[in-house]
Amino acid sequence: MKRVFKTYKYVLLSVSSLILFIILWEIFLNIFHVSRIVLIKPSEILATCIRDFDILSKEMLYTVSEIIPGWFIGSLMGILCAVIMYRNEKLSKGFVTTSVLINAIPLIALTAIIGGIMGTNRDQKILLVSLIVFFPVFITTLSQLTSIDQGHKDLLLSYSAKPKDILFKVLLPKSLPALTNIVKVSCITAIFTAVTSEFFGGYGGIGIFILSKKGLYNLELVWAGIFFIAVFGTIFYFTVEFLQKKLVPWQES
Amino acid sequence: MENSKAIHIDSLSALFDGNGKHLKVLENINFTVSSGSFVSIIGPSGCGKSTLFRLISGLPTKDTCKAEGKIRVNGKKPETASKDREIGLVLQKPTLLEWRTVSGNMQLPLEIMGYSKGSIEKKVSDLLKLLDLQGYEKYRPSELSGGMQQKVSIGRALAYNPDLLLMDEPFAALDEINRRKMNNEIINIWKKTKKTILFVTHSIEEAVYLSQKVIILRNKPSTIHKIVNIDLEYPRSKVQNSSKYFKYIKEIREYLNEASI
Amino acid sequence: MTLRKNQKLKKALNTDFMYKRPNRSFFLRTFITVLIVILVIVIWEIVIEHFNIPKRILPKPSDLYHFFQREFLTVHSSRYQTVLTKSLYSFRDALFGFSIALVLGSILGIILSLKRGIYAILFPFLFLTQLVPVPALAPVVAAILGYGYSTKIFIIVLFIIFPIAIAVRNTVLNIPENYSQLLHTYTTKKYITFKYLVLPSLVPTLLSVMKIVCTASIVATIIAELPLSVKEGIGKDIYNSFNNQMIPRVWVSVILISIISLLFFKALSYLEKYITTKYKYGEF
Numbered sequence: 001m002k003r004v005f006k007t008y009k010y011v012l013l014s015v016s017s018l019i020l021f022i023i024l025w026e027i028f029l030n031i032f033h034v035s036r037i038v039l040i041k042p043s044e045i046l047a048t049c050i051r052d053f054d055i056l057s058k059e060m061l062y063t064v065s066e067i068i069p070g071w072f073i074g075s076l077m078g079i080l081c082a083v084i085m086y087r088n089e090k091l092s093k094g095f096v097t098t099s100v101l102i103n104a105i106p107l108i109a110l111t112a113i114i115g116g117i118m119g120t121n122r123d124q125k126i127l128l129v130s131l132i133v134f135f136p137v138f139i140t141t142l143s144q145l146t147s148i149d150q151g152h153k154d155l156l157l158s159y160s161a162k163p164k165d166i167l168f169k170v171l172l173p174k175s176l177p178a179l180t181n182i183v184k185v186s187c188i189t190a191i192f193t194a195v196t197s198e199f200f201g202g203y204g205g206i207g208i209f210i211l212s213k214k215g216l217y218n219l220e221l222v223w224a225g226i227f228f229i230a231v232f233g234t235i236f237y238f239t240v241e242f243l244q245k246k247l248v249p250w251q252e253s
Numbered sequence: 254m255e256n257s258k259a260i261h262i263d264s265l266s267a268l269f270d271g272n273g274k275h276l277k278v279l280e281n282i283n284f285t286v287s288s289g290s291f292v293s294i295i296g297p298s299g300c301g302k303s304t305l306f307r308l309i310s311g312l313p314t315k316d317t318c319k320a321e322g323k324i325r326v327n328g329k330k331p332e333t334a335s336k337d338r339e340i341g342l343v344l345q346k347p348t349l350l351e352w353r354t355v356s357g358n359m360q361l362p363l364e365i366m367g368y369s370k371g372s373i374e375k376k377v378s379d380l381l382k383l384l385d386l387q388g389y390e391k392y393r394p395s396e397l398s399g400g401m402q403q404k405v406s407i408g409r410a411l412a413y414n415p416d417l418l419l420m421d422e423p424f425a426a427l428d429e430i431n432r433r434k435m436n437n438e439i440i441n442i443w444k445k446t447k448k449t450i451l452f453v454t455h456s457i458e459e460a461v462y463l464s465q466k467v468i469i470l471r472n473k474p475s476t477i478h479k480i481v482n483i484d485l486e487y488p489r490s491k492v493q494n495s496s497k498y499f500k501y502i503k504e505i506r507e508y509l510n511e512a513s514i
Numbered sequence: 515m516t517l518r519k520n521q522k523l524k525k526a527l528n529t530d531f532m533y534k535r536p537n538r539s540f541f542l543r544t545f546i547t548v549l550i551v552i553l554v555i556v557i558w559e560i561v562i563e564h565f566n567i568p569k570r571i572l573p574k575p576s577d578l579y580h581f582f583q584r585e586f587l588t589v590h591s592s593r594y595q596t597v598l599t600k601s602l603y604s605f606r607d608a609l610f611g612f613s614i615a616l617v618l619g620s621i622l623g624i625i626l627s628l629k630r631g632i633y634a635i636l637f638p639f640l641f642l643t644q645l646v647p648v649p650a651l652a653p654v655v656a657a658i659l660g661y662g663y664s665t666k667i668f669i670i671v672l673f674i675i676f677p678i679a680i681a682v683r684n685t686v687l688n689i690p691e692n693y694s695q696l697l698h699t700y701t702t703k704k705y706i707t708f709k710y711l712v713l714p715s716l717v718p719t720l721l722s723v724m725k726i727v728c729t730a731s732i733v734a735t736i737i738a739e740l741p742l743s744v745k746e747g748i749g750k751d752i753y754n755s756f757n758n759q760m761i762p763r764v765w766v767s768v769i770l771i772s773i774i775s776l777l778f779f780k781a782l783s784y785l786e787k788y789i790t791t792k793y794k795y796g797e798f
Contacts, residue, residue, distance in 0.1 A: 010630060010631070011634075013631060014634045017636075018638040039658065100776075104775040104779055105768065105771075106772070107736075108733065108737060109736070109752065109767070109768035113768055116756070117572060149348060151346050154310075155342060156365075157335075158310060158341075159365045160336050160366075161365045165364075169364065174352075176352075188645060191647060192644075195649060206650075207649065210653070219653070226650050229645070229646055229647065230646055237645070250351050
């Protein structure tokens, strides 16, 4: 029992500080009656979550159906494009420039443009998420694949290794730590992109739900929506981190 | 076809020419290394040791480097000998792949060269026995000391049975005791496998301890200053306190001093 | 045969190309790029004209030009703000939030690097600022702080403070032991160590993280402008134009703000280059 405590000491600290904060929040609002328009008690938020669980989860699932495919496609395409292009200087450089350009377009702007072309349906959101996730993944993978130790270079040349061998036996395993890291961070980006893009309209999703509720001053539902997003995000992120640890057991950090 | 000259170098010169720089790295290098012998190269910094090493091993040198003259490894050009898997390299840093185990690292060249699975397994277990690494098969490089990592990298170099082993200051990062241990190991391996070993080092004592012949390079001009034949018996641990041993060290030190002027 | 194969292999492993910048072909390249851009615009116009694609899906370059003409070249009353002024207002706010976030983020990062316990306690809150999308958070923040300017800045700072703090923390923790030990032999006073070791090592990190979050700050500004009733920013303008099907206006606004983002990024890149070459930052 003590050993469990020791290894997860910091995790427990994080979780308990969060819980403590929520408890203090509740107590504070019970003592000082702040206007309901400004702050909601956690207990009320929880009650709302339970009461409106059906519609909240339905909308959340809709958004999740935008997030996960988009994240997956974006990451996969990013890695694939980097693998296809890393040997060809001109192609990579051109792609990198394009990605810097597209990345410079603020998300809202990109949403508006693509929304104008495709309409604001689910596919548009998936496309947006894929685009936003694609570029950091692509750039990170590309830079990993093009950086190789002089020592490794010499050894591989002395074995007359073919580029295919070099890619699969050395470059890809070596780039796994950074790659999985950026894919993990992209989970957050994907969530953010999906919810934000819903603000421009759509056929469902938790972002639109929050937008409509906020307008009606139904702040509890906004908070409940935020809670759902936070829960999903935590699960998503830590699942990917768990998978990362399995895939990259040699990583020390 | 057996060639008594494992390495034959004739009138080798190398030049860095480009970017406005015009630098003679090597000038008129001539020496031979006979098959099955253990030869060391020693010299002051900047005398072109690494360029010479790269030229013999068939590794690409800098774009601005132009070489003239003749290098023959086993009667072939170095690149050809490398392609024919006759050269094994051990570099200063072990450069093991951190995601592979010890056996995984040792079989890397075998996988790349397309050996069958069965022969790979056999070869790896032979190597583990040769290097006294049995029991360490599943260890990861991060779990090994520097000396052990270098052992693994020597095993990797020997995996495809090259005739020639080129070593570039492989034990430079080890402490005195471990370095001596590794020196004894490499002599063991040499005696058992009867390979030709060309060993670049910074340490005079190590050169005398290990080799039959020591080539002393100099700079300005970057040529061979002297070649000293070490006429001592193996294992050198027996004679390392003899006056003859120290005489050799003194002689080489004097030559090295001259070479550094 | 083997020589050529080895050279091919050598080329495959050559990594210099990512950093090389040949001077002579630069003008040729820019000329070709300009040519391609003009070609694209012409084809774009022709395709839309030919297939009669409705304006709400894809505007023609000529539509964009008409809007541009009406907006900038005809005379408006002095109270009317063009999309350009609005974009610049947004940029100003983004810059403001960006600077505050840098300062606060660095302080936060240093605090987080002090003890692992502090990091553990504060981490969930920082993590949540990234997890909960800003548009969802915006109404909540607005409810507490009101619908004014400070909310906007607060949201921008909230959005970008986490990456900055984490980067700073990582840098401080990765200062090699020998350096901190060396400083320790000179003094036990923390602020001296701070001045001579921590601050200089933070400069490269901050330069690189600035490039990463600069576009994010502009994104955050535009998002923050949506729920708030500020009249000055381009975010609200884009939202309204989009809903009113004023597509050319949307496109021109998008192009403007993107150019501003790009220039911001480029400016930071040049700043980074200038500082690193002037002070010759090597690596540890």
